[in-house]
Amino acid sequence: MLTLPSFEWARPRTVEETLAALSDRPGETLVVAGGTDAVPNLKHRLHEPRLVVHIGGVRELQFVRDAEDGLHLGALVTLAELARHPVVRRDFPSLARAAGLVAGPQLRNMGTLGGNLCLDTRCTYYNQTYFWRSALGYCLKKDGAAAWRRTPRTSRRC
């Protein structure tokens, strides 16, 4: 099985505690909510943080509020909730549909809106194990000096 690296683990309950935890070790901290992207990336050694801050228990961030000035969504709203929320479906049907199209049901149950918006790079040269990336000669995004592009002539992004 792919292993997780060793790291310290913080479970703040409030936004205030979260901010304190994040400022504790700047540059060496990873935020995890649903973990659907961060955990595989940890297993792939794409991140090797000293501290992982799990914000899944911060209740202040779990809300869908329909207000005068528009719809307010907390960062911890899951994609599944977004896809089936009656107000989102009524007023923002394309958002509900997009959330419902991400991955499969299990991942939508765990994955959060905040995590989705802050998603790390997705690339066949990047989201691979440490061994595979070493056999590739690494990529610029992690451990390497050269950027890999899937379609060099048409794509300028990697």
Added chain:
Amino acid sequence: MKRRGTPAIPADRMMPAEKRLIPPAWPGGRTAPPNREFRVIGKRNRKVEGLAKVTGRAIYADDIALPRMLHGKLLRSPHAHARIRSIDVSAARALPGVHAILTGRDLPEYFGIIPWTEDEQALCEEKARYVGDAVAAVAAESELIAEEALKRIRVEYETVPAITSIDEALEHPEIKVNEKAKEGNISKHVHLEFGDVEAELEKSDATIEAEYWYEGSTHAPIEPHCAIGDFDATGFLTLYSSTQVAHYLHRDLAKVLGLPTQRIRVIQPVVGGAFGGKSEPFSLEFCAAKLSMLTGRPVKILYTREEVFYAHRGRHPMRLRYRTGIKRDGTLTGVDAKIHIDGGAYSSFGLVTTYYSGQLLTAPYQMKAYRFDSTRVFTNKPCCGPKRGHGSVQPRFAFECQIDKLADAIGMDPIEVRRRNFLGEHTRTVNELRVTSNGFPQCLEAVERASDWKRKFRRMPYGHGVGVAGSMYISGTNYCIYPNEMPQSGVQLKLDRSGRATVFCGASDIGQGSDSVLAYIVAEELGLDIGDIRVVAADTDLTPVDLGSYSSRETFMVGNACLDAARKLRLMVAESLAERWGCRAEDVTLAGGVACSTRAPEKECMSVQSAFQLAEARHGTLGSVGWYQSPKLGGDYRGGTIGASPAYSFTAHVAEVECDPETGRVSVRKIWVAHDCGRALNPVAVEGQMEGSAYMGFAEAIFEEQLFKPEAPGHGAGLHHGPSLLDYRIPTSLDTPELESIIIESVDPEGPYGAKEAGEGPLHPSIPAIANAIYDALGVRCDRLPFDPPRVFRLLRSCDARAQWERARAHVHEAATGAQATAERSPSGTRAR
């Protein structure tokens, strides 16, 4: 074939033919029910292990945790082809928590599933031959420490140019991938000719010559490989492994570890899928065992998903050239095949694969003359091997497309062409395979009717189409992997006063249901409830040898062995009752938990448990053994036994597709599968196999592709494109078409109750049926797999597809109008209402 390594049995030590084991004949034959009608067989029963699996109680290899167990990890080569100059493990050894480290020198003995091509080492000693080839192994307190240790092992490599394609392998014999190859990079070459192919082709009214390409694919079982070695103080090794061939693993462990076979026990826990991917020994089994021998502690190695891709042994990439002819009346003439096979770095089953690529094509159609020339080459990629439908799925794809093209050329319905060339039953093929029962025409008819073929073929709007294909496959093979004259399958049966029966058998249930088959047969013969039977399987200490779960042999061979054992016990019980009641043993019925006589069932009647007690009192402790050995089969030529099977299964598919002519996207709507399995011992299990097979074929047709990266700055050629289930896409339930399974029962005279295989045959026609349906839909021929949008799109752009489509329709409609006119003249009164 030239034999190396383990020699064949010398002629003077061979058993004389007349002394060869022949399975006993039972009154009424093997196909008859024990009491006039079947009570268990043919009923829609549960699989015996099903509940344990769905409730999470089944114990898989990785669920096993032994006290003081260490964890092992393998270091793998990042280069596709590299000499190993040196390995320095000192820094890794110094890491706290590391208990032992192995390199190639610790396990130098070569092994290989086929005794004549032993070319693998547990860990590479001199050279790594693909990205992911194992070079060292570590045992540590945890997986994390073992991984850390791997990073500290310093391997000095000297890279060698990598060979990554068939053509490179042939063009560069001087760059040798595998030093065990006798000539260049040739793993195996087979050339066989039956009849005068050129003369037959001369007689054709139309010939088609085309080249096909099958891109490799892998098995992707849910459960990764896992093994736990446990070497105890007495010098006894127990190895738990997720394998489908416990017996062969047992032999190779002894060879590589230098231990006597009687000091090794191999246990196969519940296996989470294999599909051929666990049918030979792997590095992890030897390393877990050896690390346990060095540390005196149990050692577990569990492959990651990535490592499963490197272990591979999946379907070979093949380039196939076919030249085939047909006469205007639909008769096939000659078939000429030239096949190149990309084997990867090692032999695996390659010798057999090379034969199978040609030998298994000769039914269900009659061929006047047939020639094939197959060459398997070594390349610097993970080793290919047997995947469900070993060696014959690729040629079947090509050949069934050839038939479709020939049918098109003479303007005949492709189902009709297949019907007209039917080989027949109880006959021999052009390459001297003995064919017994053959329900292929019924299969064709079933899919033709179920799919409403006549109303759809060449009659649907552009973008919609149907296609047909047929196939045959073996039910086990009489070619044993190592030469011996012992039974291919053995069963021990224990019965006691508790009313419970225990079946001991080396058979390997990998989900296909061999444990269930054993239980059904015993239940049927002894009148027991299925729940009263315990199956103990695939434990080399407890169970008699069965060769394992490959080449679709279990139902046929294990079933026959079990039938034998059960009938022997049944006779003992029936005789005891007959003596008590003063009737004949044939008049005793054991069914539904009750034993009675047929002449006075109300009076002469007792529970089967009481009957067993009576039998135990009369005969002593109750037990029996049964075994199976196939008759001597195969043609009298070199390689003539490879592909010879005691029975063949037959399949026909119709696939219906909906294609988008703008994007080239192909959606398979439905596949109708009709399969002749002889007799369905459990129709649900057979349907499960048929659906699973059709699904897997569909996946290879549309989705799967095992690709490797070309050379680039930073790395050499041969890196796997993406060894994960994110990059290597297999269809989910949402992608899967509707599947309709139709069981055809031809009742084979030699199968247990008439049964034949159902696990691999139904895969074969999936791919060509879809390819032929795409032609019906779009007018383009997909000769290269997979049929993904970029490929189909390019095909659509490369020709006037629409015009080809129109032409194909016009062709068949002309022919059909002629036929219809004839039909309309016949008297209408004969029509069924």
